[in-house]
Amino acid sequence: MSVFPHSFLTSLGLALLLPAATFAQSAATPTPAPAPTVQQWTHLDPTKDKVMGISTQRTYDELLKNRTASPVIVAVIDAGIDTTHEDLKRVLWKNPKEIVGNGIDDDKNGYVDDIHGWNFLGGKDGRNVDVDLYEETRLVAKLKPLYEGKTRTAVPAAKRAEYDLYQKVKKDYAEKVDDEKQQLKDIDMTLGNLIPLAAQLKIMLNVEKVDTTAIKGIKTDEPRVKQLQKAMYEYLVATGAPDLDSAINQIKDAGTETKKHLEYSLNLDYKPRAIVGDDEDNTKDRSYGNADITGPDALHGTHVAGIIAADRDNNLGIQGVAGSSVRIMGVRAVPNGDEHDKDVANAIRYAVDNGASIINMSFGKYYSPHRDAVDAAIRYAEAKGVLLVHAAGNESKNIDAVVHYPAPTPLSGATYANFITIGASGSTNDELLTANFSNYGKKVDVFAPGVGIYSTMPGSKYGNESGTSMAAPTVAGVAAVLKSYFPQLTAAELKRIIMQSAAPVHTKVPQPGEKKAVDFTQLSSTGGVVNLYKAVQLATQQTQKGSSSGQ
Structure with missing residues (x-):
């Protein structure tokens, strides 16, 4: 995203x-x-460098020097990762119980040859989905034959909610x-x-x-x-x-x-899911896909992975937020178009079951026909102590008023303790601090650098991308650092420390999508930008307090 x-x-x-x-x-x-210019401004310090970065380098130099980090796995649910990239190949997760290329499910986890992760957008014949439909397109294609041309009173009472959904999604599709x-x-x-x-x-x-x-x-x-x-x-x-x-x-x-979206993602007759060969509405099915975590277009996922943990020790390219103890697990579930709820749910479960402590989710949409399956997967991750880091979205919308899926709150109950939502910020503490495209609202927990972010690109290349897709992995990297140096922290504690350490910033900025100026603190629940230095300080204080009270 x-x-x-x-x-x-x-x-x-x-x-x-x-x-x-x-x-x-x-x-x-x-x-x-x-x-x-400094390409990786994200790592700079707001006080020392006068740039709204997250203080990565200062943290390593002053707070983490001579300290030992524990292994941490971060799953990247995305479009694919270039596993041969010079700055990523050493930090990729390797399934210790799987033998490369023998065509056997050695670890009996249900996935054959899942060396670096799994691809839920692939067929057993090795083909992969690239461009997929928007969720609006899928819903119109499904509901149009049932309700087009009918009045609400002519529809059975039990089907009127679905009829109403069609009227709404038809309008959104046309827009x-x-x-x-x-x-x-x-x-x-x-x-x-x-x-x-x-x-x-x-x-x-x-x-x-x-x-x-x-x-x-x-x-x-x-x-x-x-x-x-x-x-x-x-x-x-x-x-x-x-x-x-x-x-x-x-x-x-x-x-x-854009041409691809018009030709394919908005095409009511396009059926890319045939490549996978499954029943996309059967959310209980988990035995599909293939082991190709790169896929046909790995730009987005490669960029995201580099932000989190590009090799900090190889003197090449860039440096990720997290250090050498962190490994990236690739889970391909996000096509060029909208992700399927079934794939998202299965991707979360795969990551949890195979050892991920943190899951980055740089994707989202505004309809979720199988929300129950995704909610169940989020609760599963919560029970297993796994933190989910989700991009807030790039449509300049108030997500307190419009639900952006996966949603941070289930249909009933309080906000998930293991789910943190991230908006995108810029490099300067002025009217450009808020990315104009970023979604906002009190359901956004914190902002993070997401404008002009320099990271890994397929083919051992590097380049800039912007989006809440870049902000989320910045926070996932922060969470990975915290988890690696303070392994006792739970997912809920990681979320709380990241939020509490983001000091409110009272800069006047344009409300995304609008011209009116608002206080930056009004755009998220914390009103701040994530900061690794302050987060490590807070984690140190809290863990020392916890250990002393336990003596």
Whole structure:
């Protein structure tokens, strides 16, 4: 659930409607080549570095030096992980009881050759689902033959709730189609203007790359040019793109994905589940899938895995939040589209049964036809002491008013003690502290860095992504550090320490999706940004207090 910030694209696209000649006359001063920026700003410290990171490096240098860490397994339920990546291959979980490639379920856990995890989106013949339907599409395809053209009074009383569901989801499906079509138009318009403008700016400013420094260096008094300057600058910050060329490539990729969604994810006749060969409504079935945890598109999961635990000791690429005692288990259950409740429930159970202490869930949707199966799996994880870290979503919605699934609260009862929901924050303690796309509300427990996050990409590459998908693994990494150095902590205690150590930040920020300014503390239950340094301090205090009281 990484995000392409459509709201910023819209403002950029509108600003780009300026005549190029007007811009050329106003932008004048050549700008020197900028100094390199810190790529992994997430690890910096708000006090020492004046960047809203989580203080990773300071924590290792000051609090964890010469301390011994215990082994911890973090499961990544996602689209797939590149198991050959130079920065991940040493930190992958290896099933100790399974023999590689012998075609036998050696450990008798029900999954053959699950060396690094399991793939619930694969067929026994080795094929894999890539693009899947949105949940709205599945529901319309299922319910349309039953209720289209009928009045509510003509439907039996026992079926009226389902009839009402169809009326609601049909409307949401139509809006989704319109939104995707509009996004494609916006992308085409933006590219048509931005590509020649980027080329023109390189010549005018005498730079090879038009980055944020070059854009800020433009001198102009023309209001409309200032508008474009601001839009370009905010777009680069919002996407984490280092320069306009990179932004153009991101927009092109977004166009490709949008076309896929229109052609497949919103196609009522598309049936990708045939590849898996199961009954997707039989949530009791757990014996399906294959051992390929990479799948056809491992970008999202690879990026997420790197944020959590990319190798900190190999002098390559990046450093994850968690250190060498942490291992990543891959569980493939999230297609390009919406995940199936059955797969989510089974993925949680697989991770719990095979030793995960923490599960990262960077995915979500707004309909959950088999919510009961997912709720049962969450309760199972709770009983086994496993923490679930869930991304809040990228639609600028108040999730106190609109349920984002998997939900942090069951249909009846209090919020799960082992379930923590994460919003996305930016690098600066100003109006950009809240990611414009992030969902918010008191059901969001804490915010974490999720804008311009530099991490692992398939093929031993690296790059920036933005989304609550990036914020959640930042917190999963924090939880993994806490669990590895304080193994006695329960899932509920991990959640409580992460939340209590996130100090409230009273910065005025735009409410996501709106122009009105609100206090940052109003956007989550803690009002703060996760901080590893403070979390380790608090865990140290609480565990020392616990051990002294037990003497």
